[in-house]
Amino acid sequence: MARNDVLVSAEWAEANLATPGIVFVEVDEDTSAYDDAHLPGAIKLDWKLDLQDAVRRDFVDRAGFEKLLSERGVANDDTVVLYGGNNNWFAAYAFWYFKLYGHQDVRLIDGGRKKWELDGRPLDAEPVNRPATQYVASEQDLTLRAFRDEVVASIGTKNLVDVRSPEEFTGKILGPAHLPQEHAQRGGHVPGAINVPWSKAANDDGTFRSDAELAELYGAAGIDTNRSTIAYCRIGERSSHTWFVLSQILDLPDVKNYDGSWVEYGSLVGAPIEVPVPA
Amino acid sequence: MTSCGAPAQTGQVALAPGATIIDGTVTAGGAPVRGAYVRLHDADGEFTAEVVTGDTGQFTFYARPASWELRVLSRAGNGSERLEATEGRTTVELGL
Known part of the structure; x- marks a missing residue:
């Protein structure tokens, strides 16, 4: 991997908001940020509700991740472009998480939501519904996760x-x-x-x-x-x-x-x- | 578990005994700037915390007595200001 394989500029992201095969995903600690306004067409993942097991301190399991992404309309061959607030903390967390479950093509918007807002790029509050998919996750790649x-x-x-x-x-x-x-x-x-x-x-x-x-x-x-x-x-x-x-x-x-x-x-x-x- | 990020910039700020609070508002042309990114850097320029201003342009940091630099990034412009925070409340009006 190198910078150009995993980072996209806000400019590139804006030019590709409607490109088929690219899914924009906002991951914030403040999940209300998405509800107020988000990149047009972007879906939301809640780092706590969606990505953490509700009982144990651990992630949702493989089947849970498959169900989540299938319902949200993310396909295995989609390019997932993540962004979020707090200097992309949770977007980077989600990047790692997507890699953990074997998603091939994941990117971050450099600068995340902050850069997007400071640039004055478009945001809207329109509901986003993508058609469901049949997402298949891999077992966790434990070469990425230390215990x-x-x-x-x-x-x-x-x-x-x-x-x-x-x-x-x-x-x-x-x-x-x-x-x-x-x-x-x-x-x-x-x-x-x-x-x-x-x-x-x-x-x-x-x-x-x-x-x-x-x-x-x-x-x-x-x-x-x-x-x-x-x-x-x-x-x-x-x-x-x-x-x-x-x-x-x-x-x-x-x-x-x-x-x-x-x-x-x-x-x-x-x-x-x-x-x-x-x- | 909760993230390490700053709490939302809304509501009343409680000043506990011994606490040091740096707060204020960001304005441009006399009007409050909502959605400005306010960053707290220490005397060496190292980043410490960042918050986003609320509807009335307000921000709050829980800090410690020291020399600090506030840096603001917003659509209305950028700015910075150095300050000495002492125990209690230090309020800064940041005009861009």
């Missing part, structure tokens, strides 16, 4: 990229202040992890930085391009953004997203944690 035991076993052998804020990385805070019910038991980070907040990969308008800037960013932070990599954050959404950069734009081999992330890791009994030594 807790692999993370512990990777300490000292793989690149571990913690994309949270420096305050979360150092354990000064457990998570965003407005989410006090969703914190791990302990603060800090996985031993040996490097801290590259996700936002460093994006420009102010939400577009991704250039290949050269991204290579410089992660190189300077200490990524060893000969090693495998696991990215994590708090619940796996911000780290999807970084997973996208490392695996899809910079084309590093063997990059996984750890969606269990700090909410899981920081609550594991006995798991090693690193915090700064008090001065």
Whole structure:
């Protein structure tokens, strides 16, 4: 993969809104954003209601994903073009998720909804109904998804990229202040992890930085391009953004997203944690 | 679980004891700008948070006492402003 295979410009997207075989999908944390206005013809996926199991902490299973995409009218050979708010956090999360279930052609609109709005491109609130399909998903591609035991076993052998804020990385805070019910038991980070907040990969308008800037960013932070990599954050959404950069734009081999992330890791009994030594 | 993104920019803001809030409104030609992207960067220019203004152009950040830079991107124009936030409420009127 390379930038041109996975990223489309807002200009390209606008020119292809009505192109058969291309499905635009908005994925936002604020699902009301879509209801207020969306790209003409775009469908919505709710990252929580549609993509998470309603009971266990896990994704909908293969059959559930097939049912979801069939009902929403996405076909296996469609080009899925994702976009969303918050600098494409959840669009990147959905990109990773679509890849996990084997969808072939998935793209992101560079800059997501923010760039689209700032450009003054068209939005409408028209209901969108696509004819149902018979979508067939693959089993999850677990070369893209890390679980807790692999993370512990990777300490000292793989690149571990913690994309949270420096305050979360150092354990000064457990998570965003407005989410006090969703914190791990302990603060800090996985031993040996490097801290590259996700936002460093994006420009102010939400577009991704250039290949050269991204290579410089992660190189300077200490990524060893000969090693495998696991990215994590708090619940796996911000780290999807970084997973996208490392695996899809910079084309590093063997990059996984750890969606269990700090909410899981920081609550594991006995798991090693690193915090700064008090001065 | 809930995403790490900012809560919606609506309703009253509660100022808890010891909290530091940076809030204000974005205006252009005296009129509030809805849908402006307001970004909070630290003194080194590092991004910290981003919110989108509501109907009356208002925004709110829960922060800490420090030097900050607000950057605004909108259809009505872009702008930035540096400020010193102290404990309590620091209110900024951002005219574009």
